[in-house]
Structure formats: structure tokens, C-alpha cells
Amino acid sequence: MTSKSLDYENLNENVKKCQYAVRGELYLRASELQKEGKKIIFTNVGNPHALGQKPLTFPRQVVALCQAPFLLDDPNVGLIFPADAIARAKHYLSMTSGGLGAYSDSRGLPGIRKEVAEFIEKRDGYPSDPELIFLTDGASKGVMQILNTIIRGAGDGILVPVPQYPLYSATIALLGGSLVPYYLEETANWGLDIANLRQSVAQARSQGITVRAMVIINPGNPTGQCLSEANLREVLTFCYQNNLVLLGDEVYQQNIYQDERPFISAKKILMDMGPPISKECQLVSFHTVSKGYWGECGQRGGYFEMTNISPKTVEEIYKVASIALSPNVPAQIFMGLMVNPLKPGDISYERFVRESKGILESLRRRAQIMTDGFNSCRNVVCNFTEGAMYSFPQIRLPPKAIEAAKKAGKVPDVFYCLKLLEATGISTVPGSGFGQKEGVFHLRTTILPAEEDMPEIMASFKKFNDEFMEQYEDHRGYSRM
């Protein structure tokens, strides 16, 4: 038989190269076990509603009314929908000529982009231009769009933190660019060291790579740290000096679990720094409705804001966005609701505050329970989850475990995570999916399982880990600390 177009050896090599561990081997095995009837605790994806988090009521009321606008004319609508939800539904429907069923402008509905700009302005204290805000089907699509604009070929490098969220490595691979890693320092609470950045860039350049952009994830995924103001200043200066676009993944900006380092946007710091840098340093910031106390992952809503990008480049980005016609409209409305929430005095305000505070406070407690739990385990160390939705403990694997993994043809942390899954049903992502220093092993869990289940989950993890260490430890030493 002749070789066919889609025979494996005939595929686009970039497709084959791309890896996305969050839904990789562990996830597939977990799905299999679930089919066999085993109870699986999915902590592999930051997917709060899948683990029982209830959606905020008000936005769901508004979007339901927008889906079924004929209800607005029904005299009985007030029996199950509060007046402010009805008013808000009318507000959003007035922004579009065809309701939820029509393509919007390819950048998103102008009215909602204006609400996003107002939100950014209020958050940062600096003006924001709705024309430079594009709504997207989740933040991932935005990241892909921007990277596609930047990457011309394997000679173009993108600085990406290691450990990183694999969206970046996967997309760079798909687009045929080069990932230039910079390491976050685990012993300094996943701090970002500028000296290390310089080294990474110098090394990439010596290999003929043009480094064009730098990704920061703040708060960090999978590492959970919040960048300090001083650190952000250093990063922006570095980008300015090295002529890099800064891509600020700020999707976890609502998820902060300590008071020392609140979230500060890269845009605010950039503007604080004044000219020339505030006028020249290029920045693209990403946000989403999937995280925060919203957790509306299934809606696929997001936006990016561009700063100091030339109008002609913005036009090209618009053109490519227009090929996809428009982002989905219900999620645009979720975005509007997120950036323009209820105000004191609104009928639904108290309920909204109660629900959102309840979620955030519980996440804060869960972050504490989880990191404390990991740190109480043998050969496990874990930085505190300052923000985002994940804990990223280091597992010090005994040499015998590493040998056993090799024998089984597995990367050591994959080996550990598979055993953890089989023994406890806890589905995690091995650290190798995010990148880590050689000889060091981690796993990522979300902090999203229900709070009441948390003690039991941590107990079952501890029991597994004790047994694992007992089996493989012979007191000769560990993998590097």
C-alpha cells in the first residue's frame, strides 16, 4: 500500500514534537482506572467546577437570560431571576445586534472590551485602550495567537520559566520555535534571578538563536509564587535592554493566599517606571474567566491587552483573529461580568460577595493544608502556595526508586506518580511535564479538591509516600536536594 498522507511518518514533525503533560500519560491512565470503577481524585488540571466548586450564581443567571432572551418578555421572569440579573442581561444584549447567536467583531464586542479597559484602568491606575484589548476563547488561544505572530522559525527563541505551564512548550513546539529556558530558584521560593536570565539569553545567542520574547507566569503555575514589585521592575528592565516582548500570564491574579505580596500587574509597574521604558517596552498581558473564584473553565473566555505594540502589528493580529471569525459570545459576557462585578446596593451583591469570599477563603485554607501536609511527609519538601491553584512539592526519590523506574522504562517522577495513582486514586502531573533541574523530581497537584476531603487526601498521600519510601529507601542517599 502506498504511503498515505496521514501515516505517522508523514505527519508534521512539529505536531509530533509537541508535548502536553497536563493531559498526558497520567491523565489517560487515570481515565482508564475511572472506567474500571476506581474513585479518582483529579488534581491534574486547574478545573475547579469538576471538583465540585459551585459556579457564582449571578453570572449564570445573566448568561441564562441572554441565552433565552424571550424570557425577558415573560411576566413571570421575576419569579426566578432577580431584577439586577435581568437588567444586566438587557445591558449585554444591547451591545450586540444578534444576541448570543451572532458572530461579534473578531476582537470581541466593543462594549465588553470597554468594560475590560475600565477594569484594567481601575486596577492599575493607568489608562487602558479598548482597541488594544482582544477577547479570546480562553487565555490559551490568546497565547497561541501572540506566539504565532512572533515565531518565524527555529531561530526565534522564547524565554520560558522552568518549571512552566506546558501550554508554552507545546505551542512553541507546534509553531516550530525554540524554547529558551530560565530556571526559577526553588530554594529561594521559586524566585526569578536576573543573573540566570542573562546567562540563558547569552547561551541561546551563542547558538545563533534570536531571543524575542519572555514569558512570566505571575502568580506562578505550577510553582505558586507571587512576583515582587522589585522583581517585576528587574524583569521589565531586562526585557527593555534586551529588546524582548514581555508576555505576562496573569490568569491567577485573583488567586492570592498571603498578604505580603499582593498581585501587581506588569502593566502597572511598566507605567510606574515612566519613559522611555514605559513608552517602548512591549508587553502583552493575558487574563481568563477560568481561574480566580470564577473558575468558569468550560466557557473558554479570556482576553489579552497589548502595550506599545505598533498599530500595523495590531492590524496583523486582528487579521489572523478574523480568520477564526469571533470568540464565543457567551464567554465574552462572562468576561464582562467578571471585570464589572456587582456593586454594593445591588440586590444580588451580598450573595455574590458571600459566594466569592467563601471560595477564596477556602482556597487559602486548602493551600495551607496542602503545603503543610506535603512538608510533613518523608523526603518531600514544598514551598508555600502563595497564589494560583497548585502545589509543586519536590520528591526526593531514593536511588533504588530511580533504578526501578529505569527498569520499568519510566521517567522517575512519572513512575512515582503512576504508583501514587494506582495506590490512592490521586491523579497528579509529574514534574517532568513542566521541566525541572536535572536529577530533581516533583509533582504538581491542584489545591482544588473540596476542603472537607482535604485531610483524608493528604493522609492517603502520606501513607502511600511512607510505604513507597520504605520500599525503596536503603539509607544510601537521595536524588539531589
Place this chain on the structure above:
Amino acid sequence: MRKFAAEKSRNLLAHREIFSSVLQHPTASLYSSSSHSKKSQLLLRFLNTTAAPNPSSSSESMASDYSSTPVKLDSINPKVLECEYAVRGEIVTLAQKLQEELKKNPGSHPFDEILYCNIGNPQSLGQQPITFFREVLALCDHPAILDKSETQGLFSADSIERAFQILDQIPGRATGAYSHSQGIKGLRDTIAAGIEARDGFPADPNDIFLTDGASPAVHMMMQLLTRSKNDGILCPIPQYPLYSASIALHGGTLVPYYLDEATGWGLEISDLKNQLETAKSKGISVRALVVINPGNPTGQVLAENNQQQIVDFCKKEGLVLLADEVYQENIYVPDKQFHSFKKVARSMGYGEKDISLVSFQSVSKGYYGECGKRGGYMEVTGFSPEIREQIYKVASVNLCSNISGQILASLIMNPPKVGDESYESYSAEKDAILSSLARRAKKLEEALNGLEGVTCNRAEGAMYLFPRIELPKKAIEAANAVNTAPDTFYARRLLNATGIVVVPGSGFGQVPGTWHFRCTILPQEDRIPAIISRLTEFHKGFMDEFRG
């Protein structure tokens, strides 16, 4: 301040001679060998229609503020510069500008409103959504009200029942959660059953990938198939520019085949063969064939025996058949019927392992026209498990498509049945929309055929008419004088005079020296007479101005 970006990028590219996907490639002569010189011109024209220097390019110099920044127009991905999407191009930008002016200054133009006939976006022109679908979506978005007795007064009983069924299929009943990257399994089961009922052949839910509209699915397949410029995709000309844009973005080569206007946009297998052989002889490895059925922008519905020939051709040549079947519900003539390529292939006795076939479907078209939802799917058959794994992996990088769109995709493939409470209202709404579209298509086609120098094939399906205009020599000269393609010149004048927005034929590709435009049949029926009279009046004036 969106100017005609494609035009500028074309200029830039023309300067830098990196117009690679077809023209500068070592195999570019593919389209200029003598027997194909006509087609070479065609393609050149197709890609270069407005490539003359843009007189308004003074904006080129205004970017000096950005001269030291890392992302500049000359340092972005050239594939981004190269791709084009005319459905939202220059004419639409002008329309948006006019709309703003009308808003600020009513009476500033000879019309009161802009009529968007450029894009298949029915609900933006007043088409109402199918009530049952929206009831179910609202309930799934706000399941907290499902148990309330008041809800029964506001929603039909079967919509409540369907919402319960759907929620039960979602793990944790969580509509706010990412789903399986192929889409929620229960919804894929429903869709597979819908395909089976349509075709009379089994469909496997594991073959279905739910996507945010059909476009991302097309991108996914292009990404998978395209390794370099040496990989070619056979595309119809005229074509829906998603294909040319996606091929350009992924760095492949568009290998055109030509629909014959004289035979109602017929698809000749002999032309396919010629194009394939020529491409091969130039070192292009042709990997897939795109067929749009019903056609966009051309509106023809393929006859079953023509489809059989296409299937045989793909099988014999080892090509993946990419079947764009998003207009499958939009059929307006009694003598034509939609047959899915899967049904045709299976009827011919070709099984799973005999042919690689991808069928695209969308919630944006049909009688439902739910463009804003971004729902769609592709059904992939005839692929090995390892390829399937690769498709799944790429899908997983984006996590999943939006859940509301997924639910809607399951609803369109499993609408209310006879006996359901909503059946009557559902089928009345559906029939009203489809029969009105058929009448609108007919009226517009007749009106267009009545214009001097205009010929228009009937719209057997889809949502568009694609009339050919015989432009007077003086009009062509006037267009050349302002560095504009003649059909763009016509469309611009039409817009400025009437507020009607159409897409110039050059955005879709056309035989050189012929000029077309694409006009949707979507304005509400009571508006059609006014549109026809405005169009007729404009056309007459235009011809008077430029005739002889």
C-alpha cells in the same frame, strides 16, 4: 484604525519576494507552464488582486515610534503577513467606518444603515434562534433553577427534560468545567447517533472531535498535514478563504482546482487529475483534497455520482478528503439533496480502512445559524490510532472547546422528534427559516440576472450568491487608476452608494478577467425588495457612468 492590512502586507511581501507559498517556491513554475498559463494568471490574480502600491501607505512611516521594538511588521512571522481573509477585509473596514459616521452624523450618506451581506451571520440580521435550543442552553447554564416549580411555567417540559439528560452526561454535572479534549463523551454519543440516523451507516463517538466552530478543526487538520511548502492541499477555486488563509498560516501550498461556472460550478474530475499531476511533477506532495458541499461562495450542491468520483479519486491517489459540510441543512431546490461524503463512501463499499475522510460540521449555519456560540465538530475516519492520538494531543493543548457550543452541537444533531412537546414549534420555526431562505435566494438570483452584464448561477444550497459581472472597460481602467481590483472597485462603489456590503470575488479566487462578488441571502425577507431596488439603481448608474 484598521486599514486594509492585507493590502499593505502584500506590498511588503512583494518587496521582499517572500510570497512563498505558491509564487516564489521553486515549483512556482507549476502554474506557469504553457498549458496552464491561464491558471497561473488566475492564481497570481487571486493572490495579488490589489497588489499595486497603496497610495495611502503614508502610514508606513508613522511607526517610527516603534522602530526599536522587538515585534515590528518586518519581524513578525511572514506566514502571518501572507495570509488573507477577505470576508473581513477592506470593504468591511470601510463599512464599519461608514457606520460610525452614520451614528455620529445621521444623514451624512445616501442610506440610513449598513446592510452586512458579506458574512454568513444570520442572527445579526434578525434571524431568530430556535426556541427549544435556547431553552436547553439557558437551563444548562443555570441548572440551579431546574428543580423550581416556576421554571415549568417558563420553559417547555421537553427542554427541562433534555437539560437534565445533558447535565447527567457531564461528569459532576459541571458546565463550568473543562471537558475531555474531544468534547463531553455523552454529547459525542448523541452526535454519533445523529450522524448514523442521517447516513444510515454507523458512527463512532470516538471519531468525533468537538471544536469552537468548524474553523479550528480545519486549522487542526492543516497543521497536521503541512510539513513545509512542498506539501500541497487541493482547494476549489472559488473557495472559502478560510482554506487559503489556513494553508498560508501553516506554510503549505494551495493547489487550486477550478469549479466551472458555465456548468453551475461543476467539479470536473479531469481538472482535479490535471492539477494533481502538474503539482506532483513540480515536486509538490499533494496530501489532501478540500471539497465544500454545499459550496461556499458558489452555492452548488454536488450530485451523488460526482461525489462517488471524488471519493474514488481520493482513494486512488491516497489523498485525505476534507469535506466541509457545514451547509448540509441549507438546501433550497427540490432536485438536489445533501449526501455526506461518509455516506457516499460507505455506500460504495469503502470501509474505515479504505479512505481517510474528515467531515466538518458547525452550529453556525443551517437553519440554526448560531454563529456566536462557536460550536462545531469534525468526524475523522480512516486514521490509525497513532494519528488519532496526535490529533487528541493537539486538541488537548487548548484543553477543550466551549461547553455551551458542545451542547448546541448535540442539539442540532438530535433536535426534537415527532411527539415531543416542542416538536411543532421547532419544526415550524425551522421550516419558516429554510423556506424563507429559499425564496430570498430565488428573488435575489432573479434580480441579479436581470441586471445588465450580470449572470448568476442559482443558489442550490448554502447562504450565498456569487454573480459574475461583466465590467465595462472604462470601469476597469478607473479601478486600475486607483490601484484597486475592479471587483473591489465595484464593491466599494456599491457600499458608498447603498450601504450594502458584499465581498469582492478576488477574495475567493476567480478565472482571470472575470469579476464576481459574494452576497449573502440573509437579510430579512421584507428587506429584500428594497435591497434589490437599491442594487438595481446603483448598478444602472454604475454602468451608465462607465459604459462605452
